[in-house]
Amino acid sequence: MEHYHMNLTLKVWRQKDSKAKGNLETYQVKDVSSEMSILEVFDVLNESLINDGKEPIAFDHDCREGICGACSMYINGQPHGPWAKTTTCQLHMRAFKDGDTIVVEPWRSRAFPVIKDLVVDRSAFDRIIQAGGYISVNTGNAVDANSIPVDKRYADAAFDAAACIGCGACVAACKNGSAMLFVGAKVSQLALLPQGEPERETRALNMVAQMDKEGFGSCSNTYACEAECPKGISVAYIAKLNSEYLHAGLNDSDS
Secondary structure: OOOOEEEEEEEEEEOOOOOOOOEEEEEEEEEEEOOOEHHHHHHHHHHHHHHOOOOOOOOOOOOOOOOOOOOOOEEOOEEOOOOOOOOHHHOEHHHOOOOOEEEEEOOOOOOOOEEEOOEEOOHHHHHHHHHHOOOOOOOOOOOOOOOOOOOHHHHHHHHHHHOOOOOOHHHHHOOOOEOHHHHHHHHHHHHOOHHHOOOHHHHHHHHHHHHHHHOOEOOOOOOHHHHHOOOOOOOHHHHHHHHHHHHHHHHHHHO
């Protein structure tokens, strides 16, 4: 692939904390490689800011391998940027042209308050998982993988749901700030497997209740979540969540 250099204008959201009023600040970044990731461009920019005695831009990252989902950024109005099924850390500058202006903002959701600059607090997702995203198993030696037979169709579907990395792009993409794709993936992953059966009904009820408590919006089936998900999680898992929730609610009302 041809390697070239480019000059870019970055408009970056700067915000001291969740209570401060933020604003976009403009930076010129010169002679960056087309093969650099956008996080590497931020590294270069921050080094320049530090050398000038200025406050570096705070942004979230960890593995930089498209696995963890920490690199949550709105890039030119799209969660994780213009490439489909790609996390921010895997977005390379060849996605842009020399002289382009790139606007970078944090996730925009009431349930994800800004901590600083491009970093948001996504602990609402952690609390949803704590509410029901687990199974009860005996501790000790690992159970033999073949001791519990699982239909391949369900195993494959559970595996697809488990691909969710909890980055929050679905929430950021949704006009309602809905977390239904995230919760749908996490509920479905366990509901499809026999190991998830004991907590199946309480899981759906408790996780949806926590989702609502956190202030996420409702789903109105715009499919923006699926379109922007870096792992391509299907909205079919939202339908699965609705089914699990309805079934659990009916059983709960009977008891």
